Amino acid sequence: MVKKRILLLGGTGAMGVYLVPELLKQGYRVDITTRSAGYRSGVNVRYIQGNACDTDFLVQVLASNYDAVVDFMVYPTTEFSKRIDILLESTSQYIFLSTYRVYADSKGPIRESSPRLLDVSEDKTYLETDEYALQKARQEDILRTHARKNWTIVRPSITYSKNRFQLGVLEAGVVVRRSLEGKSVVFPMEMLEKTTTMTWAGDVAKMISRLVLNDSALQEDFNVVTSEHHTWSEVARYYSSNIGLKIRHITLERFLQIYDNPYQVQYDRMYNRRMDNSKVLAATGLEQGDLMSLEQGLRRELQYFLSDPKFSDLHQELNNRMDVFTDVSVQKIRKKLRPRSRIREARSKIRIRNRLKDIKQKTRIRTRLKVLAATRQNAQKDGVILTMNSIFNYGNVAQRYALQTVLKEYGYTFDNVNMPGWYDAVGDEIFGEMRHFVAKYIGGVPYDPDMLQGYGAYIVGSDQVWRKWGDVDWEVYTRYFFAFIKDSQAKRISYAASFGVDSLSEAGIDSSKVDELGELLGRFTAISVREKSGAQLVDELMSAKVSRSSVVLDPTLLLTSKNYSDLIDESKVSDTRTARVFCYVIDQTDEKKRLVQEVAKDYGHDFYILHPRFDREYEPVEWWLKGFRDSDFVITDSFHGTVFAIINHKNFVVFNNSMRGSARFETLLDSMGISKSRLVHSDVTASAIKSMQLIDWAEVDARLEALRGTSLEWLQSALGKK
Amino acid sequence: MYTTDKSAQIVLSLLKQYGIRKIVVSPGTTNVPIAMTVQNDPWFEVYSVVDERSAAYFATGLAYESGEPVVISCTGATASRNYLSGLTEAYYRNLPIIALTSQHHVADRRDLTPQVTDRSVSQNDIKKVSAMLPVVKDTEDFERCETLVNDALIKATTRGGGPVHINLLVDSSYPFTQQPSDFIARKIQYYDDELISHCMKDLKNELKDKKIGVFIGSHRKFTSDELKSIEQFADSYDVAFFTDHTSNYKGKNQVLIAQIFGALRSTNKPDLVIDMGGITGDYDINSALEGIDVWRLSEDGEIHNRFHRMTKLFDSKERRFFEILVGRKNSKHSYFKSLATEADRFIVPEMPLSNTYISGRLAATIPANSNLHMSILNSLRNMNFYPLDKSIDASCNVGGFGIDGPVSTLIGQSMVHEDKLYFGLIGDLAFFYDMNALGIRHVGSNLRMLVVNNNQGVEFRLNSILEGHWGEKTNDLIAATGHNGSVKAWAESVGFRYLSADNIDTFDQQIDEFCSPDVGSFDRPVIFEVFTNTDDEQTAHDLIRM
């Protein structure tokens, strides 16, 4: 008897590890595609190395006509429709992994026929996205309408496994990691009482393996889930008893400031998710009693995991943000500042919110009056600057200072918007100095679209305002294209705006959004960008044949070293000492540390590494500036670090930072006539640095002077001379 | 002018590293690579003696008088035959003469090639060893050549010393360079007890701060004194012992190779391997220890270079070796602990009735203080995944690796302690090969044999390469399917109690009875025949190695 052959596309993940043995037990031969090497094939298991998203590879694999194909891959919908024909044609059963997240909120247990978000949601912005829940639903629809009917749709719920553990939207790299490190896990209290369905991957695998080559499964959909359900606070208790999880409650609102996928929160985890699994049980002959209970399953998998904890994703960024809430020293100071207990605070907030509802009515009138007053007041000024308020980033603050100062010198009065963000939740014990500097030299009005109408001119920039970071809201992103301004007569200007990278896709801009952004840019009265490549991207967005933008200097370069020096001398750090080798790094690595020490050998080992971290107080901005001024050698991985090395005529190297964008370094060095060899990689050696050609500062200054001239001229003509 | 012939280079490089300078050359062509090179190399003290009989005696004189080893080099034809009398003299007087004979590498006496004689056989009392070096064409030849030359030079100079023979196959284009080569062959440093004591400090230093993996091949039972010194050694350094059941090691820090490297595919490698014991049936160890330096501990003083990375050879009693190198008792056992936590992840999967399943059940049920014999190879391999109680002695005929005698061996073993239980885990081909042994009159009721009858050598259906190439086609000749039928009639006719099972339930029902700890619970020897099939064997084999 020849064994039937099953193909798993991308089957080495949380479910795959259990599905392969289940299929073997059913007497199948199993082939698994995987991108990584190092899996060992057996007699009836074969690992095929390659990326199943790559069509050539897929076609080649599918050519050997499997009896069934189980597809674990995640494709964008456009991709999926391209390959669905070949997937269905090559096999007698195609099993598509969807998700229970496709379902809309439901009062009772969800069954296969329950309504889906895609069909009932009224959130237009959401529906415009290809967010996971919508993506899977659309792909289900593609299957259903296909001429071939040899498909089966399976929808797992949250599925935990050997190295997959979830709590709300948080994954093992946060939940388990923090517990093991003795840190609290920051969790939204509103979610705790919501109900969830977590299914053990081993059970999901059992179900899928029994749907494989099961005639009654063709053209059917199954929720491959348990019917057991728990509140998140119960789940949290299981984690506590196994790994000592501690929770720090915060409000959902604050949680969303540190978590990037609001849709997953809003359209899944904040629903009560209870599942009806009678359909899959009937088709597979399993019974609810055969399935693993959550308590037992979590214990078992956690024990296994603890014997050799390796996290597939460390979620560094999210953990850093959580640290701000949980770091003991930070908390102590916080408590001093706000002695009320957290819970009480939260309760009162809820009470306040309810009361707010009542008075909203009344305030609406008051607000309208306020808006009118603000608009009148705004008209008195020349304009307002809108840029990122990255209070945690020296370069950003310096750049805002510089533009504000230049405008002041030319006699303009400009307001500066303080964009809200997660950093607002961080106290003065960390950002005190930064806020102090901003208040003293830059000023700030809150971001409130209603209150920001009426200015004569709006400037966006500088910094990477046009880069779409991660899942940032479209509304937040398009602020920097002035989507919120009502007055069509106002001047709309960008000064040295940056995309940070060389292509729209790298900048996170989906091709479907090009027209909308192009339209917004079309309303600009003058556009300037910081990088040459940025100019091209603007033209791409505007579908412009003739270039529509100019390349200008970063604002920090518009001022001279004297200007910054005065600033330092006026400040309280004027006579503190900094080091001969000054190192300013944003992403710290051992290589960088080693290099600094190597280089510092020639400077009497006198070095200082400034690496901003969110668990300690930031040094004053002037101190940071002084670091450059009083050094002999600068090592940095930051754009503004490079700028200040140049302004101060310091010998320097800059580490290429491709993740944060490398275009900007290249444009900068190019425009200053400085050799690109200064842009180094982690393998650079101290001796290589020593042998670098000296920088011709006379040449640099000449170029800088010229560029300053054109940039300032551009700015003045854009604003109209005073 | 210096030869670039690899095998000649290896010989010359090792001669230097062993401190051998004196060489007596007789005229000829095939020894040109040696002659030309030593003529130009000031290291060597070269003598020319035309006739080979004289050259060999001349060398005995040199060696006797100087106390140094002496090389004699000659070409083909009957040249080497004339060494015989001198070498005989050297043999009985333990004089270290290295007879370096040479031949054209493509030559064969059957082709009537001139000057070629058959040197594969020679008198026992003219050399301690005869090394026929291969032509070096790849890394394997290269390593083999290094090992052979090291072996010959060690034998010439240790354990009393004496003559050795090295035969070189020479490339007749005589490749050479003008520059002396800086090539250095890998020397295997030999230590006897005296040298170990002498170098104790350095050796201990080398062991310090390293993750040490002691690999134990098949081994006779360890004495309690041996175990004590081994465990003291383990307390002094960071040591783990890589074993299978045939290692017979019952001491501390033991890990099962099949679990850690076979099933879990750990990459937690040691920094240094100490290799002891004989042949192993645990093939996983080879790839697991690839590329790591090896110290070989051989009670017979022989080079057994199983990992091809030997740097030191210890010619010592195992107990002596460990005793000398014991250090302060301050090991944290961190290497072992890290392996042990990894091993915790080994979970016996749910699987169908198969040798893999049966082994697991047997390992868990077999009573304390009994003996277990496994047949080649599948039975041994499967049993090696499961830990056995320390009081259980396990063995397998891994010496000759034959399937032809496990039943006889087991019955022989069972003669020794009538009050102990002797279990067998035997494949069907192996059983039927050796079935006549059941008729031995002495068989007692302390014998219990489990025969896994899958109607073939399923071994060959578990080999993923064979399976990939031919699958079921293997059954016919390679796995020899469908020969023997059942054990039942024969077992019963010679008075055995016969049990059988062909599914998990009936197997599970009988395994406890079969393993009952009371020697008297059966009044006869027992055979438990369990029928399995290829599909299930394959599935189980895949599952346990996932």
Ligand SMILES: Cc1ncc(C[n+]2csc(CCOP(=O)(O)OP(=O)(O)O)c2C)c(N)n1
């Ligand atoms: C005397 C001898 N002949 C041939 C072999 C080659 N050989 C190794 S394992 C094996 C098959 C053994 O089959 P069986 O005893 O049925 O065990 P199974 O592999 O089925 O578990 C053979 C023929 C051998 N090792 N010894």
